[in-house]
Amino acid sequence: MTMEGKQFKGFNMVLLDSRNSRIHAFVPAKCEDEHYMKLKVGNVYSISRFIYQQYKKDFKYQLVRGDYQLMFSNDTNIKKLDATDTEINDNAFDFFDHADLKNLAKQTAYLADVVGIIKIHRGIEDIVNKHGKPQKQAKFTISNGSSNVNLLGQLWSKIPKRYCRG
Incomplete structure (x- = not known):
């Protein structure tokens, strides 16, 4: 259960690669215990044996702009790599024209936050x-x-x- 008393469904992540591409990854509650302690913000990993699936048409508040997400399972392998050999940034941003903010605030397809x-x-x-x-x-x-x-x-x-x- 969550702190609000709702059923815990899993947790979400945004993964970055060396080309500055981002993808939304979801770890369902059934395998959360197995993967949660393996993953630390800022580390670099090789991840294999995941499910690559298209978002459902009615999916709201996507973390990144894209059509697909990764779904972890009990079969997903996570191996920590040496971060000194990579060119992966710690974070990534989208920049929008100030005039677009009103439309971004009204839509529900993607999460929007103004830094x-x-x-x-x-x-x-x-x-x-x-x-x-x-x-x-x-x-x-x-x-x-x-x-x-x-x-x-x-x-x-x-x-x-x-x-x-x-």
């Missing part, structure tokens, strides 16, 4: 990352109205079109 507004954009630079690969990097300041945070974002040249928003 802040980009105040200052310092341009895009060509860099070589720690693995010797060329990348583009953007520097900007984001504000929530009361405080500012300077951010450094890495841009990929092969971002799947379904993740390009804004």
Whole structure:
């Protein structure tokens, strides 16, 4: 049971890969005990033997924009990998035009959350990352109205079109 007294159905995750692709993964309650202690935020894993399934047409509040999700089972294998050999970011964001926020708030297909507004954009630079690969990097300041945070974002040249928003 949950703290609200409802039946626990499982837990959700957003998984990132080295191409900055995101996918929603769901671990049902029947195998939660087996997988929960294996997974820690920020670690890198090889995951196999999962179910790759299309969302039902009436599914609401998807975690990421996409048509599919991963479903874990008791047969799912999770192996922790050495994170020093990967180029997987700790997080990923979608950026939208400020004028689109009203429509985002009205829809129920996807979860929407506003972190802040980009105040200052310092341009895009060509860099070589720690693995010797060329990348583009953007520097900007984001504000929530009361405080500012300077951010450094890495841009990929092969971002799947379904993740390009804004």
